[in-house]
Amino acid sequence: MSEVVLSVQDVSIVYRVSRGQVKASQHISFDLHKGESLALIGESGSGKTTVSLSFIDMLPSAAKITGGKVLYTRDGKTENIFEFSEARMRDFRWHDCAMVFQGAQNAFNPVLKIKEQFLDTARAHGWRDKGKVIKRTLELLRLVRLDPERTLESFPHELSGGMKQRTLLALGVLLDPQVVILDEPTTALDILTQRAIIEVLKEMQSRLGFSIIFISHDLALAAEMADRVATMYAGEMVELGSTQHIFYEPLHPYSLGLLQSVPRLSQDKDELSSIKGNPPDLIDPPSGCKFHPRCPFAQELCNQEEPVFKEHEPGHFAACHFTENVIEARANLWKKD
Numbered sequence: 001m002s003e004v005v006l007s008v009q010d011v012s013i014v015y016r017v018s019r020g021q022v023k024a025s026q027h028i029s030f031d032l033h034k035g036e037s038l039a040l041i042g043e044s045g046s047g048k049t050t051v052s053l054s055f056i057d058m059l060p061s062a063a064k065i066t067g068g069k070v071l072y073t074r075d076g077k078t079e080n081i082f083e084f085s086e087a088r089m090r091d092f093r094w095h096d097c098a099m100v101f102q103g104a105q106n107a108f109n110p111v112l113k114i115k116e117q118f119l120d121t122a123r124a125h126g127w128r129d130k131g132k133v134i135k136r137t138l139e140l141l142r143l144v145r146l147d148p149e150r151t152l153e154s155f156p157h158e159l160s161g162g163m164k165q166r167t168l169l170a171l172g173v174l175l176d177p178q179v180v181i182l183d184e185p186t187t188a189l190d191i192l193t194q195r196a197i198i199e200v201l202k203e204m205q206s207r208l209g210f211s212i213i214f215i216s217h218d219l220a221l222a223a224e225m226a227d228r229v230a231t232m233y234a235g236e237m238v239e240l241g242s243t244q245h246i247f248y249e250p251l252h253p254y255s256l257g258l259l260q261s262v263p264r265l266s267q268d269k270d271e272l273s274s275i276k277g278n279p280p281d282l283i284d285p286p287s288g289c290k291f292h293p294r295c296p297f298a299q300e301l302c303n304q305e306e307p308v309f310k311e312h313e314p315g316h317f318a319a320c321h322f323t324e325n326v327i328e329a330r331a332n333l334w335k336k337d
């Protein structure tokens, strides 16, 4: 595989609240390779956004990083993001790593033309050559399949939701970042617009070569967008593998449960199953495997001993004591389809 641009090593983050500490992200480790798309999937509250916000030092003040490091490599030089000075972090955001948030439709200043917003962003990060900025902006707007000249002269309210999202993607890569984090980038959009945005993203990625961390609840979009997928549950990464591994050969009962809650064409509505129960309280999570109160495969050992996150086949990691039972169950389940 290509070189690693971001190496996340054993990162843990808590939120301090009056009742104690919310263990939002615990012992997260993964490598992001140059030009790849990695999707983080999992229910709301599983810690996907928290871990991503730590990369650009945008965590809320209640958050505390309690362990780990994130190594960032560009042009042969490797640095630990958690040790950046404020000035280096300012430079890192946009130049090296850009984040496009959910609900980003409101990210633009309503009283400024799009052109001014691109120029302002570039100026704030030391790009003073106006001609060069406009040239790159026009290229990027063309790449996201918008009419470049018209978009530049528009106010945000003159653009549709899908056009604003494309413009925001273009703005995100204006300063040529190596890593782009997309947090539910298509949530507010209708399904056709979502598909169009995904196509645009893929094209941009293949032309510009950046890596993507794609945070999503939407498994179908993740399957389309990602090369590799990580499943998160209750602040932990419970499975990591290629898109093929996670969507066709899952080893963790939680990944299997997520897949079973997505409709298949061959399936009756009544056959759809969702994962029973609710995610745990992250202030006082269950003992052993955090998924055991909801897991149909749970046995005695599961509430006593935390499973190790280990590699079961090349590139396919999972934290479960009984993966062999999952393999058997999924074979029986999918035989019926």
Ligand code: ATP
Residues within 6 Å of the ligand: 015, 016, 017, 022, 023, 024, 042, 043, 044, 045, 046, 047, 048, 049, 050, 051, 060, 062, 282
């Ligand atoms: P979503 O998909 O809804 O964005 P997520 O998987 O990204 O969810 P996070 O937003 O990272 O999850 O939240 C992880 C945990 O941290 C949740 O239990 C959440 O309630 C908690 N949390 C998030 N922000 C705060 C905060 N500012 N103070 C206290 N707890 C927080």
Ligand code: SF4
Residues within 6 Å of the ligand: 252, 253, 254, 289, 290, 291, 292, 293, 295, 296, 297, 298, 299, 302, 307, 319, 320, 321, 322, 323
């Ligand atoms: Fe289920 Fe046990 Fe595996 Fe946890 S370790 S996912 S409870 S079978």
